[in-house]
Structures are given as C-alpha cells and as structure tokens.
Amino acid sequence: MVPGIEHGRGAAVWQASEENALFEKYEVGKLLGCGAFAKVYHARNIRSGQSVAIKVINKKKISSPSMIGNIKREISIMRRLHNPHTMTLHEVLATKTKIFFVMEFAKGGELFAKVAKGRFSEDLSRKYFRQLIYAVGYCHSRGIFHRDLKPENLLLDENGDLKVSDFGLSALTDQVRQDGLLHTLCGTPAYVAPEILSKKGYDGAKVDVWSCGVILYVLTAGFLPFNDPNLMVMYKKIYKGEFRCPKWMSPDLKRLLSRLLDTNPETRITIDEITEDPWFRKGSKGKLKFYDEFLEINKEEDPSNRSASCLNAFDLISFSSGLDLSGLFDGASSSVTDSERIVVDSAPEKVIERIKGFAAAEKIRLRKRKEWGVDLEGQNGKFLANVEVYRLTDGLVVVEGRRTAGDPEMFRESWRGKIMPAILNRSENQASGSC
Incomplete structure (x- = not known):
C-alpha cells in the first residue's frame, strides 16, 4: 500500500495529515493509470502545493536484470531532458520495496483520449505535430531514441500543450552496436517501423520518425493507417507500406505522410527536412521560433560538447550510499x-x-x-x-x-x-x- 492513500470504493482521496504523506512530502491522491509493473498516482507537494504525478514501481515485479536495466536507463534518460515538450522528472525516491518517480503532472491527460472522440482539423494536428517534432528532435540531439511513440504516450498540460512521456523503452547512443544500428525488438505493433520487423537492425532516429508519421495520420484521419485484426496481416501491410489517405486530407499533408511512412529508412524524411516541409510550416512567418531557436540553444547545452562528463543532482544521489539506486536491486542480479x-x-x-x-x-x-x-x-x-x-x-x-x-x-x-x-x-x- 502506498502511504497517504486510502483504499476503498472509488478514487483515492487526499490525506491532510503530513505524517501520513509519502516521505512526509507528498499527499497522494487518485490513481491515474496502472501498468504491468507500475501504478501512477496524482499527488501534491505539501510544502509548495505543486501537483505532481508519482509512478510507483514494485521491486518484486522487476527482478530480471533486463528490467532492472530498463529502470536505470529510464532514470538516466529522463534526467537529461529539459524541454517544454518532454515530461520532467523531479526526483527519484525509494523504500525497501518500491521505487517512486516524482514527475510533472499533465493535467490535460492523454492525447489519445481526445483523438478517440474524433479526428482533428489539420490546423490542430499541425500544432501537436510541431510540438512532437520539437520534442523528438531534442531527444535525438541528446542521443535518446524513444522507440514507443504513440498517442497514449503523448500527454497534454494545463495549457493544452503536448508532453512526450514514458521513456521506458527508449535507447541511448551507447546501445548502438558496431554496425551503427539498434537491434532490440520493441514498440507498439501499429506504430512499429518496417525495418524493425526485418530483424536486421535499425536506426533509432528513423524509427521514431516513422512513428511520428503514424501519429500524424491518426490525428488527421481518426484511425490507424495500418490495421487488421490479424497481427501478421497488419505487419505485412506495414512492411509493404500499404495505406491510403482519406479524401479530406490536403495534397500537402498527403505528400508529407508519404515521406514519413516511407518503408525505405534511407529515403525516409528526416527531422530537419520535416521542419522545412510546406505543410509543417504553413501559417508560420519566416522561422519557426519554437524550433529554430531551440537548435541553437541546444548546441550550447549539449553535454557532448563539454570536455568531460559533468555530474548533476541525480548523479550525486546515485553516488550517495543512502540513496544509491543500484542498492535497491540487491539480490536481483549476479553482477x-x-x-x-x-x-x-x-x-x-x-x-x-x-x-x-x-x-x-x-x-x-x-x-x-x-x-x-x-x-x-x-x-x-x-x-x-x-x-x-x-x-x-x-x-x-x-x-x-x-x-x-x-x-x-x-x-x-x-x-x-x-x-x-x-x-x-x-x-x-x-x-x-x-x-
């Protein structure tokens, strides 16, 4: 049981007593979501009043070395992200049995819930797609490949702006093999790129671009470009790139989608090319300030430009014997x-x-x-x-x-x-x- 939560009928309720709060710091509220290995709760920082989301991971459910590696990698990735359109990780806390990711709270919920009610206009789709490309381009510049982009992992803040979340399947550049490719098979079937299905290795940036193309199609069409009750039939459609654009889509959008959903990763459109596409830039005057200026700022912030690795707060936490996350997994790995x-x-x-x-x-x-x-x-x-x-x-x-x-x-x-x-x-x- 998570401290600060009353379990009973309906949603959990706020606990006013600081003594009952999580780490005497967070009042934990209703359950926002539940997965195979974690639950996410809405919470409030007692001292600041700030709303947060707390992802609670049960150690007993992540005993395998590969799952432990994924948790550590997710922490490593999220501590690198400081972008308006990616979720912010505030801190990582732990007890003997649980790990707690304290993250920014996205009040608007999942983008999936909104598009499930009906397709978006091209203007609204363009707004979200721009923010998605902004976030994905930023991640790639930091050596991070998401590998599970889909509307369920795109959240909205209180202003209706997009936030990319769930980096549990993400990869870093140091996972690239000598052939320059990634080889782990992962992702959500309807959004997976054809080169992943070939099992010959893939470029992390290019599979993210493919997933962005599927997302854009879903936003503007209201349904998936590749879909079939039979999974193998759907995979064949993906591998061959068999999809049709609805008649209501504009010619510029259809052209962009054909380049995003190009089955050949070598000729598939890149992030930089997307930002120069006519449909993407429609309605903008000159430069897209939110993206073009970011590129210059990010060059200055990129840690790869520094002469040596620098420590941040999360590194110092992991170096502390009292809060060393590797110690949370004692007995789970023989390493x-x-x-x-x-x-x-x-x-x-x-x-x-x-x-x-x-x-x-x-x-x-x-x-x-x-x-x-x-x-x-x-x-x-x-x-x-x-x-x-x-x-x-x-x-x-x-x-x-x-x-x-x-x-x-x-x-x-x-x-x-x-x-x-x-x-x-x-x-x-x-x-x-x-x-």
Missing part, C-alpha cells in the same frame, strides 16, 4: 557492484594519465572505454575493474573505480594501496576526500 570513489582536485585528463602510468608500471592491461573512462585487467584475469572520471566543479572531479570481476579483496587492496595514491599524486599535494 559485481563493488566500487570506491574519491574527489580529486585535478583535471580529468591528468587523472587518466596517472591511471595509464599506474597500469604501465604494474603491467596491467588498459583499454579505453570512452573519453574519461578506462578498463583495467591484470593478474591473469583475477583483477578486472573500470574507472570513470566525472567533472564535479571546474576544479574538482569524482573518480569512481568499480570491480567488474575477480577477487573483491584484491580490488580493494589495489584501489586503496596503488590506484588511489597514483590518482592523487600526493607529491603534487592534491586535495582529496571520500565520496
């Missing part, structure tokens, strides 16, 4: 999670150079994982670890060493007796402290 961390007054590149020097002196094999991360392997496989460097402030970095395999005691002895002194380079009087 090794021993880790040590230190704060160092040094530049990231200097830390990496010191680690390389240590590896060379100890005859330990070193493999670069990314710009500020390395894998270490030595002692005939008895010692395996990776080291990551995160920028904390302009003058400080956090260095995390994590045992990936091998003897735990050997890892701790090597870290504290050799690696940490090498990183600190005490002869230079580097300031340090435990994290």
